[in-house]
Amino acid sequence: MNKKIFLWILPIAVILLASLFASSYPDALEAISEKYGFAENAYTIKAFFSEYSFPLIDNAFLTAFAAGIAGIILLYLLYKSLFVIVKKMNK
Amino acid sequence: MHIPDGFLNNKAALGLLAGALGMMGYCLGRVFKAVGVLIGNLAGNNGQKIAGIMGFSKNADKYFQKLAMISVWVFAAQMFNIPIASSTSAHLIGGVFAAVLAGPFAGFVIISSVLAIQAVFFADGGLLALGANILNMAFIGSFLSYFVYKALSAKNYYAAVIAACFFSVLAAALACLIEISISGAVSFSAAFKDMMSLHLLFAVLESALTLLLLKVFKNLGGANE
Numbered sequence: 606m607n608k609k610i611f612l613w614i615l616p617i618a619v620i621l622l623a624s625l626f627a628s629s630y631p632d633a634l635e636a637i638s639e640k641y642g643f644a645e646n647a648y649t650i651k652a653f654f655s656e657y658s659f660p661l662i663d664n665a666f667l668t669a670f671a672a673g674i675a676g677i678i679l680l681y682l683l684y685k686s687l688f689v690i691v692k693k694m695n696k
Numbered sequence: 697m698h699i700p701d702g703f704l705n706n707k708a709a710l711g712l713l714a715g716a717l718g719m720m721g722y723c724l725g726r727v728f729k730a731v732g733v734l735i736g737n738l739a740g741n742n743g744q745k746i747a748g749i750m751g752f753s754k755n756a757d758k759y760f761q762k763l764a765m766i767s768v769w770v771f772a773a774q775m776f777n778i779p780i781a782s783s784t785s786a787h788l789i790g791g792v793f794a795a796v797l798a799g800p801f802a803g804f805v806i807i808s809s810v811l812a813i814q815a816v817f818f819a820d821g822g823l824l825a826l827g828a829n830i831l832n833m834a835f836i837g838s839f840l841s842y843f844v845y846k847a848l849s850a851k852n853y854y855a856a857v858i859a860a861c862f863f864s865v866l867a868a869a870l871a872c873l874i875e876i877s878i879s880g881a882v883s884f885s886a887a888f889k890d891m892m893s894l895h896l897l898f899a900v901l902e903s904a905l906t907l908l909l910l911k912v913f914k915n916l917g918g919a920n921e
Contacts, residue, residue, distance in 0.1 A: 608917060609917050616772035622776065623776040626776075629785070631785070632777070633898065634698070637882070641887055646703055676814075676817070676818065680764060680767045680771055680809065680810065681764050681768065684809075
């Protein structure tokens, strides 16, 4: 088997592990914002995959995994369309 | 490290957003130019450069695929929060990983693209704060860190990657603290010690993960486009 396929399998595996085991502790900036009392300044506009969850999926692992895969697809499409646009512009 | 909306005042956020957009235009231009040069040097022209012809061929396709691949690795790694010091968590920034594999300009584009997707679709990092996050993680964390790597890489590859990772994480954390303190969210001197001591730990993690991921990525043949 072409080992380059692992270039795609590995990030998917990392997302799988992240969906199962990722820490829910706050990150450094969040921790500092809580300690110094400006955490409540933060606001978020609702996004399609807010909090790394996939709409309509309730299971904690599946919803994070699906959102992660969606992220991979979005990035792939972004670079694919960038390439297609530039190719067309140069014709 | 992802700054949410609300920590920065509008003036700072919009100013940084404008700067990030300008830098993005410049770096994208350099990425396209690199692909153009690739094609200019294609075999079959007796080594002559095809001046003025900016066509894109198969290796351009592969080059964009490589950029997409690196950004997917960074995105996946950023999703994995690792508990640190039993009360906070950290994840890879990936700026040095991207810049070592793709150079400073593509590195900036890669990290920015990941940050933009996270902000727009995942509400991870603010939309208004995207400029600040791009400055911290893509410009400082990837673009500038590349030159730290480059300065040392001829002498010792491992030392170069580790130094670049420490610069990447610590300078980005410092920039982040400056931005939120200028915006009046917190006093710089009060939060300095907490911010930097936590990120000193994160820099160790960033170095180890970057070395590991670079080795795996290269072994799988991802760097040969």
